[in-house]
Amino acid sequence: MKAWQYDEYGDVNVLKLSSDVPVPTINDDQVLVKVVAAALNPVDFKRRQGYIIATDSPFPIIPGHDLAGIVVKVGSNVKSLKEGDEVYGDVMERALAEPKQFGTLAEYVPVDEKLLALKPKNLDFLQAAAIPLAIETAYEGLERAGFSEGKSILVMNGAGGVGSFAIQLAKHVFGASKVAATSSTGKIELLKSLGADVAIDYTKENFEDLPDKYDVVYDCVGQPEKAVKAVNETGVAVSITGPIPEPGFDFVLTANGSMLTKLGPYLESGKLKVLVDPKSPYPFNKVKEAFTYLETHRATGKIIIYPIP
C-alpha cells in the first residue's frame, strides 16, 4: 500500500511517501479500514518531533489519528461492524501512553472496533474525518469539568479543531448559559456563528484582565497561568496542553467510538457543524505542505488529506 512514514524524529522533511508498505494485519478485535480521508492534529507533529519518545512505537511510524473510510476486513470478535460499513474514528486510543505504529496517513489501517462509529449519513468522508479526535477531546474535557446546563464557559482558541467543537457542544448540547471564546480579529464572526455569545479578540484585549469570570475555562492554547485568572470562585479550568495551577486540571483524551455514536444525532441534525480549514483538502502527495501549514498554528478548524491515495 501507499503510506507516509518516518524512521527518525525531526521536521516535515523526515516524512517519506512509500508505495510498497505491507498492508497491516488485524487482530480479532479489529477491522481493516480503507482510508478515504484523514485529518491532521497537532499531536501528529509533536510525536514526529520526538515529544513522546519515551512511550513511542518502533519505527517506521505511519502518522495520523483521524480517519473516515470503509471497512474491508473484520476480526473474529467484531460484532458491530461488517465489510462495506462507512466508518470514522480516532485510531489511537491512548495517543501519548500507547501510540500505535500504524496511523491513518495510509491506504489501509487496522482499527479497534471500539474506536469506530458509523459515519453520519449527511456528511461526506472529508467532513467526517475532521471530527473524531477534536470532538472527543472537547466532549471529554467538558464532562471532566462537570459542565452542565446553565453554566458559563470561556473557550480559549475557539477557531481551532478542539475549540470549535467545545463552543458548539457547550452551547447546543450541554445548554450553556453563556459561551465566550477567543481568537484573532479575522475569526471573531466565525466564533459567533459557532454559538459564542461573546467573542474576544486576543490581539486587542486580555481576557484575563476583563471583569467577567466563568464556571469553566477551557484552555486550548497553552496559557495555563492566564486561564485560571478567568475562573469563578466555584469554577474550574481545563488544560489540554499540559500542567495548570489550581483550580485547573489537565487530561489526555481516551479515544472512544461510543462518544461519536452518542453525538451522531447532533451531527446528523446539523446542530453540530464541522469546521474544515478553507485550504483543505490537501491531496495525499501534499502531506508535507499540509503539516507545514498546521505547524503555523493558524489553521481555522481541521486540515484534511483527501483523496487517499
Ligand SMILES: NC(=O)c1ccc[n+]([C@@H]2O[C@H](COP(=O)([O-])OP(=O)(O)OC[C@H]3O[C@@H](n4cnc5c(N)ncnc54)[C@H](OP(=O)(O)O)[C@@H]3O)[C@@H](O)[C@H]2O)c1
Ligand atoms: N490533551 C489532549 O487530549 C489534546 C487533544 C487535542 C489537542 N490537544 C492540544 O490542544 C491544542 C489545540 O489543538 P487544536 O487541534 O484545537 O489546535 P489547532 O486547530 O491547530 O489551533 C489552531 C488555532 O489556534 C488559534 N490560536 C493560536 N494562538 C492563539 C491564542 N493565543 N489565542 C487564541 N487562539 C489562538 C489560531 O487562531 P488565530 O489565527 O486566530 O490565532 C488557530 O485558528 C494543541 O496544543 C494540541 O496538541 C490536546
Ligand SMILES: *[C@@H]1O[C@H](CO)[C@@H](O)[C@H](O)[C@H]1NC(C)=O
Ligand atoms: C460565574 O461567572 C458567570 C459568568 O460571569 C456568572 O454568570 C455566574 O453567576 C458565576 N457563578 C458563580 C458561582 O460565581
Ligand SMILES: *[C@@H]1O[C@H](CO)[C@@H](O)[C@H](O)[C@H]1NC(C)=O
Ligand atoms: C466511551 O464513551 C461512552 C459514551 O460517552 C461512555 O459511556 C464510556 O464510559 C466511554 N468509555 C471509556 C473507556 O471511556
